[in-house]
Amino acid sequence: MDWSLVIGNAAAELISPTTAAYALAAVGLAVHFGYTGLLNFGQAAFMAIGAYGFAVSVLYFGLPFWGAVLASLLASVVFALILGIPTLRLRSDYLAIVTIASAEILRYIVSTTSLASVTGGAGGLSAFAGEFYAMNPFAEGTYLFWPFDVTAKDLWVRVVGWSIVALATLLVFALMRSPWGRVVKGIREDEDAVRSLGKNVYSYKMQSLVFGGALGTLAGIIFILPRSVQPGNYGTGLTFFIWTVMLLGGAATILGPVVGSMVFWVLLSLTDGLLQGLVNQGVITFLTTDQIGPVRFILIGLGLMALVVFRPQGIFGNKKELQFNG
Protein backbone atom coordinates (compact mmCIF):
# COMPACT_ATOMS: atom_id res chain seq x y z
CA MET A 1 0.00 0.00 0.00
CA ASP A 2 1.25 3.45 -0.92
CA TRP A 3 1.11 5.19 2.44
CA SER A 4 2.26 8.57 1.18
CA LEU A 5 -0.58 8.58 -1.37
CA VAL A 6 -3.23 7.60 1.19
CA ILE A 7 -2.06 10.16 3.75
CA GLY A 8 -1.44 12.81 1.10
CA ASN A 9 -4.97 12.45 -0.28
CA ALA A 10 -6.42 12.62 3.21
CA ALA A 11 -4.35 15.68 4.16
CA ALA A 12 -5.30 17.44 0.92
CA GLU A 13 -8.92 17.27 2.08
CA LEU A 14 -7.98 19.59 4.96
CA ILE A 15 -7.95 22.61 2.67
CA SER A 16 -10.17 21.41 -0.19
CA PRO A 17 -13.01 23.74 -1.28
CA THR A 18 -15.54 20.99 -0.50
CA THR A 19 -14.37 20.99 3.12
CA ALA A 20 -14.70 24.78 3.17
CA ALA A 21 -18.23 24.57 1.76
CA TYR A 22 -19.29 21.98 4.33
CA ALA A 23 -17.71 24.05 7.09
CA LEU A 24 -19.58 27.17 6.01
CA ALA A 25 -22.90 25.33 5.71
CA ALA A 26 -22.31 23.83 9.16
CA VAL A 27 -21.60 27.31 10.58
CA GLY A 28 -24.97 28.38 9.20
CA LEU A 29 -26.61 25.32 10.73
CA ALA A 30 -24.88 26.08 14.05
CA VAL A 31 -26.54 29.51 13.98
CA HIS A 32 -29.88 27.76 13.44
CA PHE A 33 -29.64 24.80 15.75
CA GLY A 34 -26.71 25.43 18.06
CA TYR A 35 -27.52 29.02 18.97
CA THR A 36 -31.21 29.58 18.25
CA GLY A 37 -32.46 26.01 18.69
CA LEU A 38 -34.18 25.87 15.29
CA LEU A 39 -34.41 22.33 13.92
CA ASN A 40 -33.48 23.02 10.31
CA PHE A 41 -33.37 19.79 8.30
CA GLY A 42 -33.24 21.65 5.00
CA GLN A 43 -29.72 23.07 4.88
CA ALA A 44 -29.29 21.19 1.60
CA ALA A 45 -32.04 23.40 0.18
CA PHE A 46 -30.11 26.55 1.05
CA MET A 47 -27.01 25.06 -0.60
CA ALA A 48 -29.09 24.13 -3.63
CA ILE A 49 -30.35 27.73 -3.81
CA GLY A 50 -26.75 28.93 -3.74
CA ALA A 51 -25.70 26.49 -6.43
CA TYR A 52 -28.68 26.88 -8.74
CA GLY A 53 -29.19 30.56 -7.99
CA PHE A 54 -25.63 31.22 -9.06
CA ALA A 55 -25.48 28.88 -12.03
CA VAL A 56 -28.90 29.80 -13.44
CA SER A 57 -28.21 33.54 -12.99
CA VAL A 58 -24.98 33.22 -14.95
CA LEU A 59 -26.09 30.81 -17.65
CA TYR A 60 -29.75 31.65 -18.16
CA PHE A 61 -30.02 35.32 -17.18
CA GLY A 62 -26.46 36.25 -18.15
CA LEU A 63 -25.71 38.11 -14.91
CA PRO A 64 -22.10 38.98 -13.99
CA PHE A 65 -20.39 37.13 -11.09
CA TRP A 66 -21.34 39.56 -8.32
CA GLY A 67 -24.88 39.91 -9.66
CA ALA A 68 -25.26 36.15 -9.55
CA VAL A 69 -23.97 35.99 -5.95
CA LEU A 70 -26.41 38.72 -4.93
CA ALA A 71 -29.27 37.04 -6.78
CA SER A 72 -28.72 33.74 -4.99
CA LEU A 73 -28.44 35.48 -1.60
CA LEU A 74 -31.69 37.28 -2.33
CA ALA A 75 -33.33 33.99 -3.30
CA SER A 76 -32.18 32.40 -0.05
CA VAL A 77 -33.62 35.28 2.01
CA VAL A 78 -36.96 34.88 0.25
CA PHE A 79 -36.81 31.11 0.77
CA ALA A 80 -36.07 31.53 4.49
CA LEU A 81 -39.01 33.92 4.83
CA ILE A 82 -41.32 31.45 3.08
CA LEU A 83 -40.14 28.70 5.43
CA GLY A 84 -40.30 30.84 8.53
CA ILE A 85 -43.61 32.65 8.21
CA PRO A 86 -45.87 29.61 8.63
CA THR A 87 -43.69 27.61 11.02
CA LEU A 88 -41.73 29.78 13.43
CA ARG A 89 -44.80 30.47 15.56
CA LEU A 90 -45.45 26.74 15.95
CA ARG A 91 -43.61 24.05 17.90
CA SER A 92 -40.10 23.28 16.73
CA ASP A 93 -41.05 19.95 15.13
CA TYR A 94 -43.14 21.78 12.52
CA LEU A 95 -40.09 23.68 11.29
CA ALA A 96 -38.21 20.38 11.03
CA ILE A 97 -40.94 18.82 8.88
CA VAL A 98 -41.38 21.87 6.67
CA THR A 99 -37.65 22.39 6.08
CA ILE A 100 -37.05 18.78 5.09
CA ALA A 101 -40.17 18.83 2.90
CA SER A 102 -39.23 22.05 1.15
CA ALA A 103 -35.68 20.81 0.57
CA GLU A 104 -37.17 17.84 -1.25
CA ILE A 105 -39.62 20.07 -3.18
CA LEU A 106 -36.69 22.16 -4.35
CA ARG A 107 -34.77 19.07 -5.42
CA TYR A 108 -37.77 17.75 -7.37
CA ILE A 109 -38.23 21.13 -9.03
CA VAL A 110 -34.61 21.52 -10.15
CA SER A 111 -34.43 17.96 -11.45
CA THR A 112 -37.77 17.87 -13.27
CA THR A 113 -37.61 17.43 -17.02
CA SER A 114 -40.16 20.17 -17.63
CA LEU A 115 -37.67 22.83 -16.46
CA ALA A 116 -34.65 21.26 -18.11
CA SER A 117 -34.02 24.31 -20.31
CA VAL A 118 -33.36 26.42 -17.18
CA THR A 119 -31.95 24.01 -14.61
CA GLY A 120 -30.49 21.34 -16.86
CA GLY A 121 -32.84 18.69 -15.44
CA ALA A 122 -31.19 15.58 -14.07
CA GLY A 123 -27.99 16.41 -15.93
CA GLY A 124 -27.38 19.61 -13.99
CA LEU A 125 -25.40 22.63 -15.13
CA SER A 126 -21.73 23.30 -15.81
CA ALA A 127 -19.34 25.92 -17.23
CA PHE A 128 -20.61 28.89 -15.23
CA ALA A 129 -17.50 29.83 -13.24
CA GLY A 130 -15.47 31.36 -16.09
CA GLU A 131 -15.69 34.89 -14.73
CA PHE A 132 -14.66 33.73 -11.27
CA TYR A 133 -11.50 32.09 -12.61
CA ALA A 134 -10.81 35.11 -14.82
CA MET A 135 -10.43 37.12 -11.58
CA ASN A 136 -7.64 34.78 -10.44
CA PRO A 137 -4.64 36.94 -9.37
CA PHE A 138 -2.24 33.98 -9.15
CA ALA A 139 0.04 33.29 -12.11
CA GLU A 140 0.11 29.82 -13.68
CA GLY A 141 2.18 27.24 -11.85
CA THR A 142 2.20 25.01 -8.79
CA TYR A 143 1.81 26.48 -5.34
CA LEU A 144 2.29 25.38 -1.71
CA PHE A 145 4.05 22.19 -0.60
CA TRP A 146 3.27 18.48 -0.40
CA PRO A 147 0.58 17.32 0.26
CA PHE A 148 -1.15 20.64 -0.38
CA ASP A 149 0.45 21.34 -3.78
CA VAL A 150 -2.19 22.83 -6.07
CA THR A 151 -2.43 24.64 -9.39
CA ALA A 152 -3.08 28.39 -9.53
CA LYS A 153 -6.76 27.73 -10.30
CA ASP A 154 -7.20 25.41 -7.31
CA LEU A 155 -5.36 27.85 -5.06
CA TRP A 156 -7.73 30.67 -6.05
CA VAL A 157 -10.84 28.62 -5.13
CA ARG A 158 -9.27 27.57 -1.85
CA VAL A 159 -8.18 31.08 -0.88
CA VAL A 160 -11.62 32.52 -1.63
CA GLY A 161 -13.49 29.64 0.02
CA TRP A 162 -11.50 29.65 3.24
CA SER A 163 -11.50 33.47 3.43
CA ILE A 164 -15.29 33.40 3.37
CA VAL A 165 -15.28 30.66 6.03
CA ALA A 166 -12.94 32.76 8.19
CA LEU A 167 -15.06 35.90 7.75
CA ALA A 168 -18.24 33.99 8.52
CA THR A 169 -16.83 32.43 11.69
CA LEU A 170 -15.56 35.85 12.84
CA LEU A 171 -18.96 37.35 12.14
CA VAL A 172 -20.76 34.59 14.06
CA PHE A 173 -18.27 34.98 16.93
CA ALA A 174 -18.95 38.72 17.12
CA LEU A 175 -22.72 38.26 16.75
CA MET A 176 -22.93 35.71 19.52
CA ARG A 177 -21.14 38.06 21.94
CA SER A 178 -23.54 40.87 21.02
CA PRO A 179 -26.95 41.52 22.60
CA TRP A 180 -28.51 39.88 19.55
CA GLY A 181 -26.58 36.67 20.30
CA ARG A 182 -27.68 36.70 23.93
CA VAL A 183 -31.31 36.96 22.87
CA VAL A 184 -31.15 34.06 20.41
CA LYS A 185 -29.33 31.89 22.96
CA GLY A 186 -32.07 32.81 25.40
CA ILE A 187 -34.65 31.67 22.84
CA ARG A 188 -32.85 28.34 22.63
CA GLU A 189 -32.97 27.88 26.40
CA ASP A 190 -36.46 29.17 27.13
CA GLU A 191 -38.60 30.89 24.56
CA ASP A 192 -41.30 31.94 27.01
CA ALA A 193 -38.81 33.58 29.35
CA VAL A 194 -37.40 35.68 26.51
CA ARG A 195 -40.91 36.57 25.38
CA SER A 196 -41.80 37.71 28.88
CA LEU A 197 -38.80 40.09 28.73
CA GLY A 198 -40.55 41.84 25.88
CA LYS A 199 -38.47 40.49 23.00
CA ASN A 200 -40.14 39.63 19.71
CA VAL A 201 -39.12 35.95 19.61
CA TYR A 202 -40.67 35.37 16.20
CA SER A 203 -38.64 38.16 14.62
CA TYR A 204 -35.35 37.02 16.22
CA LYS A 205 -35.95 33.45 15.05
CA MET A 206 -36.65 34.74 11.56
CA GLN A 207 -33.43 36.78 11.52
CA SER A 208 -31.47 33.74 12.64
CA LEU A 209 -33.10 31.57 9.96
CA VAL A 210 -32.30 34.12 7.25
CA PHE A 211 -28.70 34.63 8.43
CA GLY A 212 -27.87 30.92 8.75
CA GLY A 213 -29.57 30.28 5.43
CA ALA A 214 -27.47 32.97 3.73
CA LEU A 215 -24.31 31.24 5.03
CA GLY A 216 -25.65 27.97 3.62
CA THR A 217 -26.20 29.68 0.26
CA LEU A 218 -22.63 31.02 0.17
CA ALA A 219 -21.53 27.46 0.99
CA GLY A 220 -23.54 26.24 -1.98
CA ILE A 221 -21.69 28.67 -4.27
CA ILE A 222 -18.27 27.63 -2.96
CA PHE A 223 -19.30 24.00 -3.32
CA ILE A 224 -20.02 24.30 -7.05
CA LEU A 225 -17.19 26.63 -8.12
CA PRO A 226 -14.74 23.76 -8.72
CA ARG A 227 -17.36 21.36 -10.14
CA SER A 228 -20.69 21.20 -11.96
CA VAL A 229 -24.15 21.46 -10.40
CA GLN A 230 -25.80 18.05 -9.99
CA PRO A 231 -29.34 17.86 -8.57
CA GLY A 232 -28.56 14.50 -6.98
CA ASN A 233 -26.09 16.21 -4.62
CA TYR A 234 -28.82 18.12 -2.83
CA GLY A 235 -30.84 15.29 -1.30
CA THR A 236 -31.49 14.76 2.38
CA GLY A 237 -28.12 13.01 2.55
CA LEU A 238 -26.33 16.34 2.22
CA THR A 239 -28.39 17.81 5.06
CA PHE A 240 -27.47 14.88 7.29
CA PHE A 241 -23.77 15.17 6.41
CA ILE A 242 -23.88 18.81 7.46
CA TRP A 243 -25.61 17.83 10.68
CA THR A 244 -22.86 15.23 11.22
CA VAL A 245 -20.18 17.84 10.62
CA MET A 246 -21.82 20.26 13.05
CA LEU A 247 -22.43 17.69 15.79
CA LEU A 248 -18.89 16.32 15.33
CA GLY A 249 -17.32 19.66 16.15
CA GLY A 250 -19.90 20.80 18.69
CA ALA A 251 -23.23 22.44 17.91
CA ALA A 252 -22.93 25.70 19.83
CA THR A 253 -19.25 26.42 19.17
CA ILE A 254 -17.46 28.82 16.85
CA LEU A 255 -14.70 26.57 15.52
CA GLY A 256 -16.61 23.32 15.94
CA PRO A 257 -18.22 23.25 12.48
CA VAL A 258 -14.92 24.10 10.76
CA VAL A 259 -12.90 21.44 12.56
CA GLY A 260 -15.83 19.03 12.26
CA SER A 261 -15.79 19.46 8.49
CA MET A 262 -12.03 18.85 8.32
CA VAL A 263 -12.30 15.72 10.49
CA PHE A 264 -15.26 14.45 8.46
CA TRP A 265 -13.54 14.76 5.08
CA VAL A 266 -10.14 13.53 6.26
CA LEU A 267 -11.79 10.48 7.81
CA LEU A 268 -13.80 9.79 4.63
CA SER A 269 -10.69 10.02 2.50
CA LEU A 270 -8.58 8.04 4.96
CA THR A 271 -11.06 5.16 5.29
CA ASP A 272 -11.42 5.10 1.52
CA GLY A 273 -7.66 4.95 0.96
CA LEU A 274 -7.09 2.38 3.70
CA LEU A 275 -9.92 0.09 2.58
CA GLN A 276 -8.81 0.36 -1.06
CA GLY A 277 -5.27 -0.56 -0.07
CA LEU A 278 -6.31 -3.45 2.16
CA VAL A 279 -8.64 -4.90 -0.48
CA ASN A 280 -6.05 -4.57 -3.23
CA GLN A 281 -3.46 -6.34 -1.10
CA GLY A 282 -5.90 -9.13 -0.32
CA VAL A 283 -5.99 -8.46 3.43
CA ILE A 284 -9.75 -7.92 3.30
CA THR A 285 -11.27 -10.61 1.11
CA PHE A 286 -14.97 -10.15 1.83
CA LEU A 287 -15.23 -6.79 0.07
CA THR A 288 -14.67 -5.65 -3.50
CA THR A 289 -13.41 -2.19 -4.42
CA ASP A 290 -16.90 -1.24 -5.63
CA GLN A 291 -18.33 -1.87 -2.18
CA ILE A 292 -15.91 0.46 -0.40
CA GLY A 293 -17.85 3.65 -1.14
CA PRO A 294 -20.99 2.53 0.72
CA VAL A 295 -18.97 0.78 3.45
CA ARG A 296 -17.18 3.94 4.48
CA PHE A 297 -20.53 5.71 4.85
CA ILE A 298 -21.68 2.82 7.06
CA LEU A 299 -18.55 3.43 9.16
CA ILE A 300 -19.29 7.16 9.28
CA GLY A 301 -22.86 6.41 10.39
CA LEU A 302 -21.58 4.12 13.16
CA GLY A 303 -19.10 6.82 14.16
CA LEU A 304 -21.90 9.38 14.39
CA MET A 305 -23.95 7.08 16.61
CA ALA A 306 -20.95 6.49 18.85
CA LEU A 307 -20.34 10.23 18.98
CA VAL A 308 -23.90 11.00 20.05
CA VAL A 309 -23.78 8.25 22.69
CA PHE A 310 -20.33 8.92 24.14
CA ARG A 311 -19.64 12.58 23.46
CA PRO A 312 -22.91 14.35 22.65
CA GLN A 313 -21.34 17.79 22.95
CA GLY A 314 -18.88 17.15 20.07
CA ILE A 315 -15.16 17.85 19.98
CA PHE A 316 -15.25 21.40 21.36
CA GLY A 317 -18.69 21.47 22.92
CA ASN A 318 -19.46 22.36 26.47
CA LYS A 319 -21.68 19.71 28.03
CA LYS A 320 -23.44 22.25 30.21
CA GLU A 321 -24.48 24.23 27.15
CA LEU A 322 -26.13 21.17 25.63
CA GLN A 323 -28.91 20.75 28.14
CA PHE A 324 -31.47 22.28 25.79
CA ASN A 325 -33.73 20.14 23.67
CA GLY A 326 -34.11 21.38 20.08
Add this chain to the structure above:
Amino acid sequence: MHCSTRLGKATRAVADNPSLAAATGIDVESIIRIVWVVAGALTGISGVMLGLFVQASWDMGFSILLLLFAAVTLGGLGTAFGAAVGAMVVGLFVELSTLVIPSDLKFAGALIVLILVLLVRPQGILGKAQRIG
Protein backbone atom coordinates in the same frame (compact mmCIF):
# COMPACT_ATOMS: atom_id res chain seq x y z
CA MET B 1 -56.16 2.45 22.64
CA HIS B 2 -54.13 5.63 22.62
CA CYS B 3 -57.14 7.53 23.97
CA SER B 4 -58.59 5.15 26.52
CA THR B 5 -56.02 2.96 28.29
CA ARG B 6 -53.69 3.82 31.17
CA LEU B 7 -50.74 3.33 28.83
CA GLY B 8 -52.21 5.77 26.31
CA LYS B 9 -52.79 8.35 28.97
CA ALA B 10 -49.25 7.91 30.30
CA THR B 11 -47.85 8.23 26.76
CA ARG B 12 -49.64 11.52 26.21
CA ALA B 13 -48.45 12.75 29.59
CA VAL B 14 -44.82 11.96 28.66
CA ALA B 15 -45.21 13.67 25.30
CA ASP B 16 -46.54 16.77 26.98
CA ASN B 17 -43.99 17.14 29.77
CA PRO B 18 -41.56 14.32 30.61
CA SER B 19 -40.39 15.69 33.96
CA LEU B 20 -43.91 16.34 35.20
CA ALA B 21 -44.91 12.83 34.09
CA ALA B 22 -41.96 11.37 35.98
CA ALA B 23 -42.98 13.33 39.07
CA THR B 24 -46.45 11.77 39.01
CA GLY B 25 -44.98 8.27 39.08
CA ILE B 26 -44.91 7.39 35.38
CA ASP B 27 -41.84 5.40 34.35
CA VAL B 28 -40.83 7.69 31.46
CA GLU B 29 -38.07 5.43 30.13
CA SER B 30 -40.29 2.36 29.93
CA ILE B 31 -43.08 4.37 28.25
CA ILE B 32 -40.60 5.56 25.64
CA ARG B 33 -39.40 1.99 25.15
CA ILE B 34 -42.95 0.67 24.71
CA VAL B 35 -43.77 3.45 22.24
CA TRP B 36 -40.70 2.64 20.15
CA VAL B 37 -41.53 -1.08 20.13
CA VAL B 38 -45.17 -0.53 19.14
CA ALA B 39 -44.32 2.06 16.50
CA GLY B 40 -41.55 -0.15 15.12
CA ALA B 41 -43.90 -3.13 14.95
CA LEU B 42 -46.60 -1.13 13.15
CA THR B 43 -44.04 0.18 10.69
CA GLY B 44 -42.76 -3.35 10.16
CA ILE B 45 -46.27 -4.55 9.26
CA SER B 46 -46.67 -1.62 6.87
CA GLY B 47 -43.35 -2.60 5.26
CA VAL B 48 -44.66 -6.14 4.70
CA MET B 49 -47.86 -4.83 3.15
CA LEU B 50 -46.02 -2.37 0.95
CA GLY B 51 -43.67 -5.14 -0.16
CA LEU B 52 -46.70 -7.21 -1.26
CA PHE B 53 -47.65 -4.83 -4.04
CA VAL B 54 -44.59 -2.80 -4.95
CA GLN B 55 -41.17 -4.13 -5.74
CA ALA B 56 -39.10 -4.38 -2.57
CA SER B 57 -35.90 -2.35 -2.71
CA TRP B 58 -33.45 -0.95 -0.18
CA ASP B 59 -34.64 2.62 -0.55
CA MET B 60 -38.38 1.96 -0.70
CA GLY B 61 -38.80 3.31 2.83
CA PHE B 62 -36.83 6.44 2.11
CA SER B 63 -38.89 7.32 -0.95
CA ILE B 64 -42.12 7.46 1.07
CA LEU B 65 -40.64 8.85 4.30
CA LEU B 66 -41.42 12.48 3.53
CA LEU B 67 -44.92 11.65 2.36
CA LEU B 68 -45.45 9.99 5.74
CA PHE B 69 -44.37 13.18 7.48
CA ALA B 70 -46.76 15.06 5.24
CA ALA B 71 -49.60 12.66 6.01
CA VAL B 72 -49.12 12.81 9.78
CA THR B 73 -48.82 16.59 9.89
CA LEU B 74 -51.72 17.04 7.50
CA GLY B 75 -54.01 14.89 9.61
CA GLY B 76 -52.79 16.38 12.87
CA LEU B 77 -49.83 15.36 15.01
CA GLY B 78 -50.95 13.41 18.05
CA THR B 79 -54.09 11.86 16.57
CA ALA B 80 -54.20 8.32 15.17
CA PHE B 81 -57.31 8.96 13.09
CA GLY B 82 -55.77 12.15 11.78
CA ALA B 83 -52.78 10.19 10.51
CA ALA B 84 -55.14 7.82 8.66
CA VAL B 85 -57.12 10.68 7.14
CA GLY B 86 -53.92 12.54 6.23
CA ALA B 87 -52.52 9.43 4.57
CA MET B 88 -55.64 9.09 2.40
CA VAL B 89 -55.53 12.76 1.42
CA VAL B 90 -51.84 12.59 0.53
CA GLY B 91 -52.19 9.31 -1.33
CA LEU B 92 -55.12 10.54 -3.43
CA PHE B 93 -53.49 13.90 -4.03
CA VAL B 94 -50.20 12.43 -5.22
CA GLU B 95 -51.85 10.20 -7.77
CA LEU B 96 -54.53 12.66 -8.94
CA SER B 97 -52.15 15.62 -9.23
CA THR B 98 -50.39 13.94 -12.16
CA LEU B 99 -53.41 14.94 -14.25
CA VAL B 100 -52.30 18.57 -13.94
CA ILE B 101 -48.56 18.66 -13.18
CA PRO B 102 -45.66 16.65 -14.62
CA SER B 103 -45.43 13.23 -12.98
CA ASP B 104 -41.86 13.75 -11.76
CA LEU B 105 -43.20 16.62 -9.63
CA LYS B 106 -46.05 14.69 -8.01
CA PHE B 107 -44.28 14.29 -4.64
CA ALA B 108 -43.41 18.00 -4.64
CA GLY B 109 -47.11 18.78 -5.07
CA ALA B 110 -48.02 16.81 -1.94
CA LEU B 111 -45.30 18.57 0.07
CA ILE B 112 -46.52 21.99 -1.08
CA VAL B 113 -50.02 21.04 0.12
CA LEU B 114 -48.45 20.20 3.48
CA ILE B 115 -46.95 23.68 3.76
CA LEU B 116 -50.20 25.33 2.70
CA VAL B 117 -52.16 23.37 5.31
CA LEU B 118 -49.68 24.47 7.99
CA LEU B 119 -50.26 28.07 6.93
CA VAL B 120 -54.03 28.04 7.36
CA ARG B 121 -54.63 25.24 9.88
CA PRO B 122 -51.37 24.35 11.66
CA GLN B 123 -52.96 21.75 13.89
CA GLY B 124 -53.91 19.64 10.86
CA ILE B 125 -57.30 18.33 9.83
CA LEU B 126 -58.19 16.53 13.09
CA GLY B 127 -55.58 17.94 15.48
CA LYS B 128 -56.25 19.99 18.59
CA ALA B 129 -55.22 23.62 18.56
CA GLN B 130 -53.56 23.62 22.00
CA ARG B 131 -50.71 21.39 20.90
CA ILE B 132 -49.12 23.66 18.34
CA GLY B 133 -47.87 26.62 20.37
